[in-house]
Amino acid sequence: MRWVCLLLPQLALDGVLRRQPMPDQPLALIDGPVQRRVLHSVNPAARALGLRPGQSLAAAQAINAGFTSVAFDAKDAAHWRDLVAAWAYRFSSQVSTQFSHAIVLEIGRSLKLFGPWPRLEAQMREELREMGFRHRLVAAPNPHAARVLANVHDGIGLTDESLLTGLGQIPVERAGLDRETAVSLSRMGLRHLRQVFELPRDSITRRFPKTVLPYLDALRGEMTLPLTLYRPPDVFDQRMEFDHEIESSQALLFPLRRLTADLATFLAGRDGGVQRFVLVLEHERCEDSEVTVGLLAPERAAATLFELTRGRLEQARVPAPVRGLRLLAQELPPFVPASRDLFDARSQQAMPWPQLRERLRARLGDDAVHGLAIRGDHRPERAWGVEAPVQRETAPPSLPRPGWLLHQPIPLRDHALTVLAGPERIESGWWDGFEVRRDYYLVETSNGQRAWAYCVAGERGPYMLHGWFA
Amino acid sequence: MGAVVAIDSLLDQRRLWKGQQRHVLPASPQPSGHAMLDAALPSGGWPDGALTELLIPADGVGELRLLWPALARLSQQEGTVVLVAPPYVPFAPAWQRAGVRLSQLQVIDTPPRDALWAAEQCLRSGACAAVLCWPLHADDRALRRLQVAAESGRCLGFAIRPAKAARNPSPAALRIAIDTDPQQLRVLKCRGGLAPTRPIAFDWQ
Numbered sequence: 300m301r302w303v304c305l306l307l308p309q310l311a312l313d314g315v316l317r318r319q320p321m322p323d324q325p326l327a328l329i330d331g332p333v334q335r336r337v338l339h340s341v342n343p344a345a346r347a348l349g350l351r352p353g354q355s356l357a358a359a360q361a362i363n364a365g366f367t368s369v370a371f372d373a374k375d376a377a378h379w380r381d382l383v384a385a386w387a388y389r390f391s392s393q394v395s396t397q398f399s400h401a402i403v404l405e406i407g408r409s410l411k412l413f414g415p416w417p418r419l420e421a422q423m424r425e426e427l428r429e430m431g432f433r434h435r436l437v438a439a440p441n442p443h444a445a446r447v448l449a450n451v452h453d454g455i456g457l458t459d460e461s462l463l464t465g466l467g468q469i470p471v472e473r474a475g476l477d478r479e480t481a482v483s484l485s486r487m488g489l490r491h492l493r494q495v496f497e498l499p500r501d502s503i504t505r506r507f508p509k510t511v512l513p514y515l516d517a518l519r520g521e522m523t524l525p526l527t528l529y530r531p532p533d534v535f536d537q538r539m540e541f542d543h544e545i546e547s548s549q550a551l552l553f554p555l556r557r558l559t560a561d562l563a564t565f566l567a568g569r570d571g572g573v574q575r576f577v578l579v580l581e582h583e584r585c586e587d588s589e590v591t592v593g594l595l596a597p598e599r600a601a602a603t604l605f606e607l608t609r610g611r612l613e614q615a616r617v618p619a620p621v622r623g624l625r626l627l628a629q630e631l632p633p634f635v636p637a638s639r640d641l642f643d644a645r646s647q648q649a650m651p652w653p654q655l656r657e658r659l660r661a662r663l664g665d666d667a668v669h670g671l672a673i674r675g676d677h678r679p680e681r682a683w684g685v686e687a688p689v690q691r692e693t694a695p696p697s698l699p700r701p702g703w704l705l706h707q708p709i710p711l712r713d714h715a716l717t718v719l720a721g722p723e724r725i726e727s728g729w730w731d732g733f734e735v736r737r738d739y740y741l742v743e744t745s746n747g748q749r750a751w752a753y754c755v756a757g758e759r760g761p762y763m764l765h766g767w768f769a
Numbered sequence: 770m771g772a773v774v775a776i777d778s779l780l781d782q783r784r785l786w787k788g789q790q791r792h793v794l795p796a797s798p799q800p801s802g803h804a805m806l807d808a809a810l811p812s813g814g815w816p817d818g819a820l821t822e823l824l825i826p827a828d829g830v831g832e833l834r835l836l837w838p839a840l841a842r843l844s845q846q847e848g849t850v851v852l853v854a855p856p857y858v859p860f861a862p863a864w865q866r867a868g869v870r871l872s873q874l875q876v877i878d879t880p881p882r883d884a885l886w887a888a889e890q891c892l893r894s895g896a897c898a899a900v901l902c903w904p905l906h907a908d909d910r911a912l913r914r915l916q917v918a919a920e921s922g923r924c925l926g927f928a929i930r931p932a933k934a935a936r937n938p939s940p941a942a943l944r945i946a947i948d949t950d951p952q953q954l955r956v957l958k959c960r961g962g963l964a965p966t967r968p969i970a971f972d973w974q
Contacts, residue, residue, distance in 0.1 A: 652849050652896040656875075659887055663879045671861045671871050683861035685876075700866060702833035703857035747949025748829040766860060767829025 301407035304445035305427075306435040307383060307400055311376040312340040315369050317431035318539055320553050325366035329356055339371040382537075382561060383432060384529045388568035390423070394529040395442065401449060403442040403526075416456050430564065439465075442526060443517045447475045459520070466518055467493030476514070480507050492518075531569045535562055535576075535628040544583060544620035548613050551621060555612065556605050558626040563601035572597025572634030578608060580615075581623035590615045593665070596653055597634045603654065610661030677727040678735045679704060679765060698723055699741070701751040701766030711752045711764035715745035724756060741768070799925060802838020805969050806954060810943070811962025815839055819942035819960070820892075820916040820926040824935045828856060830949050831971065832929055833867075839925070840899055841868030848898025851875045851891045854884040856903055885911055892918035892926050899925040913940040947971070 307313070316322040325348050330339035336356035348363045356368070384402050387394045390413065393405035406419065413419045416438055427434050438456035439445035444466060448455065450473045457465045469492045471484045483506070489495050495503075495515065503512050516522040539554050555578075566573055574597045578590040590611050598604060650658075659668050670686035683704070699720075721740030728734045737753040742762065744750055751766035779785040797814030800807050807813050815821055825832050840850050850873055852859060865871055877887050888902035892915060900919075904911060912928065919926035928941065935946055935957060944957040953968040 650894045650896055652875075652894075655890065655894040655896045658890060659877060663877065663883055663887060667879055668875060668877050671859060671864070671874050671876060673861045673865060673871065679860070683858065700863035701829075701860055702837075702863045702867070703829065703855075704860040705857055746827050746830075747952070748827050749831075750829060767857065769829045769831060769833040 301405060301438075301440055302442040302445045303404050303406050303423075303436065303438045304398075304442070304449040305383065305387065305402045305404070305423075306437070306446075306449040307380065307402070307432055308435070309340060309433050310379045310400065311371055311373075312342060313432045314375050314379040316342060317557060318554060319367075322431070325350070325363075327359065327366055327368050328371040329368045330371040341366075378537075379432070381529075381532075382565070383427075383430075385531050385565045385568040386426070386430065388529065388531050389570065390419070393526075395526045396529050397527050398442075398446045401446055402529075403445055405442075406438070420454065420456070430560070441517065441520045441523070443475070443514070443524065444520065447473070447518060450475070462520065463496070467491060467496065471495060474518075476511065477508070480511055483507070531565075533629075533631065535565050535573075535626065535631070537561055538579075538581075538623060538625035540581075540623040541621070544622055546620045548615075551612065551624065552609060554624050555608060558624065559604040559608055560601045562626060562628060563599055563604055566599040566631070566634070569631070570634065571631045572599040573604070573628045573630065574598075574632050575630045576626060576628035578612065579625040579627060580617055580621045581625065582617075582619040583622050585619050588615070588617050592661070594657055595660075596657075597632050598654075598657070599634050603657070607657055607661040610658065614662065614664075677725050678733070679725070681728075681733075699768070701749075702769045703767040705765055705767075708753070708763040708765045711742075711744075711750060711762040713744045716752075716762065717743045719743055719749070725753075726756065739765075799839060800842075801835070802842065803835065803971070806835075806971070809956060809965040809967075809969050811959055815925055816942040816960060817925065818920050818923040820912065820919045820928060820940070821943040821945070822912075822934075822939055822941040823927060823929045824932045824944065824946040824957070825929060826932045826947070826949055830947050831952070832947060835945075835947065835954070835971070836901070836927060837864075837867040837869065841870075843898040843925070844868075844870040844873035846898070847873065849873055849875060849896060851877060851897045851900045853877045853888040853891060853900060853902040854879050854881065855901070881905055885915070888926075889914055889918045891922075892924045893922045895922045895924070897922070897924050899927065901927045901929065903929050905930075909938065909940065916940045916942065 312328055315328060316326065319326065322342070323344055325342065325345035327341045327345050327350055328339040329336050331337045338350060338352050338354045338356065338359055340352050341350045345366050348366065350359050350362065350366065380396055380402065384394050384396050387402055387404045391404040391406055391409050395403050410416065410419065413422065420436055423436060435449050435453040437445050437449040437452055439448055440457065440459050440462050444457070444462060447469055448457065448465060451469055455465070471489055471492060472481050474481070474492050476484070484495060496519070500512060503515070513522060513524065517524045537558055539558065545551055562573065562576070575591065575593045578592065580588045580590065582588070592608050592611050594607070656668050672684050672686055674681055674684045676682050719741045722738035724738050726736045736756040738756050739751060739753045740762070742750050742752050749768035750764055751768060752762040752764050754760050754762055776785065797812035797817050799817050800814040823832050823835065844850050845868070850869065852875070854877060859876060861871060864874065879887055884902060885904060885907065888900055891897050891900045907928070907930070915926055915928060932946060935944070939958070941958070942960040946955045946957055948955060948968070952972045954971045955968050956964045958964055
């Protein structure tokens with residue numbers, strides 16, 4: 300049990316179904332030239348209506364017209380296979396997409412990390428089911444055997460001892476041999492691989508192409524054939540096209556959830572995070588619009604990515620209905636999980652501050668959340684700032700300062716002002732054009748509020764209100 | 770007249786209510802820093818994981834001075850203090866002078882329509898030690914949401930509202946009105962005990 304084969308029999312269909320909000324509705328993939336459209340594959344609901352792959356579209360519509368038809372695209376299947384490979388990459392660094400309709404991965408070294416095979420199998424199945432891919436899973440000592448066994452079985456795990464017995468029962472025509480060889484073997488009266496294994500080696504070399512014997516040896520694990528390994532790409536780029544134009548951002552949430560979940564899967568596979576990505580909204584007749592999601596720190600949790608993107612999408616202004624959605628992530632920095640204290644007494648759904656800040660920024664805007672800093676300037680307007688890049692230690696002022704500062708000083712009209720302290724002269728800024736010459740007073744208004752007000756240096760009034768002692 | 774009934778069982782069944790309960794609440798881990806206020810409150814401090822309402826007749830009557838000791842203590846314990854849509858610029862030198870660590874202070878600038886949402890998110894997240902907000906047109910339902918959020922996030926929530934809101938009931942665990950003439954605090958409601966009837970001296974010193 301060192302290799303797992305994931306057989307994905309319905310990749311193209313699954314790829315289409317996972318975009319459908321209601322995958323249980325009858326649906327068929329259509330292939331072939333315009334004159335002779337045939338059904339390439341059908342989902343279970345369509346099968347229940349009596350539709351079968353290979354039927355002509357006309358015949359299918361004669362049986363029942365109540366199904367959705369979607370054009371089959373061979374490139375699509377390859378694309379989905381790459382996504383599954385990216386997902387599988389988190390279980391193993393040796394993943395191959397060399398076999399048709401399948402992915403094989405080495406798990407011998409991963410079992411220590413992910414637990415024994417039954418647990419790993421359950422985890423893989425659960426995740427594949429969530430992603431919406433139908434599959435068969437087989438574990439075997441070598442990749443070729445796993446691939447062949449997956450033709451017939453689902454959910455078995457063979458060890459070195461049981462491998463020969465298991466392989467022996469495989470019918471010759473499903474053993475992954477080329478067509479010609481399989482036909483001549485069955486003409487010789489050989490039905491199962493067991494009988495083929497019993498043939499003398501030199502007679503196999505003589506009668507069949509010279510690739511056959513190495514292949515049979517590889518199946519039995521007596522020699523290893525080279526395997527091209529999958530390398531995860533450096534960018535994530537996935538797009539979805541809709542059958543009709545979508546006008547509300549609510550209707551975009553389902554496809555968006557898929558896209559962000561796929562991105563999260565991709566990121567988990569390469570053990571990375573994403574710091575900035577672009578959501579491209581494609582329109583029918585005008586330029587695509589883009590929603591950029593920039594984060595302060597790399598993220599990779601599916602729920603977080605969805606939540607943040609949703610916040611941005613709902614704020615976005617779009618000139619026209621949306622026809623397609625594309626998620627493009629090019630900056631994929633390493634992800635460092637936030638360290639949490641084991642004995643942290645926070646409640647269950649506690650979220651760390653950086654995550655909360657991202658959520659707030661996503662809805663309120665990038666500049667909405669900021670810290671405060673002191674700047675070394677005597678002018679009150681310039682004595683503070685939003686989060687200075689370098690926090691200089693400044694001694695707090697010796698004289699009392701108000702907790703609230705008005706954005707703009709306003710005239711203070713009150714006939715019963717009491718001056719409690721002052722004046723304190725603030726005179727500065729003659730060098731940069733914002734010269735300030737003021738006498739500041741601490742005054743009490745008739746309402747009992749304490750105000751920080753100033754007048755032009757040397758004069759008594761009129762007062763300008765600049766802050767509240769609160 | 771029936772059988773003799775133990776008074777304890779009546780108390781347990783809530784058929785009899787006993788005024789002036791004492792020692793019901795464990796001491797709050799959040800002293801306000803004002804000795805007279807702490808002495809008057811049944812838990813001896815700000816109610817932890819709950820919403821406190823401050824009712825003020827106008828801005829600048831001491832609302833920050835009332836909160837600063839607790840905020841300073843929390844920020845020095847590495848807790849994050851969030852101001853959601855404050856009515857003015859928090860003047861950094863004064864906050865630092867009051868002992869608040871500026872690196873732990875976060876300000877959220879947002880129009881009023883999103884302020885309640887932001888306050889609720891902050892209270893609920895568990896990432897903040899204290900959250901201050903200034904809800905202008907908050908109704909009973911909005912305040913209840915804030916109260917529940919503060920509970921689930923184990924966070925000190927402060928809603929600073931105009932004094933005329935005192936007439937309406939509120940789900941906040943503690944309601945304090947600040948008077949200016951004379952300078953004093955009045956506890957209008959406190960959960961877990963009777964509100965002290967006498968005003969509490971609170972001056973500018």
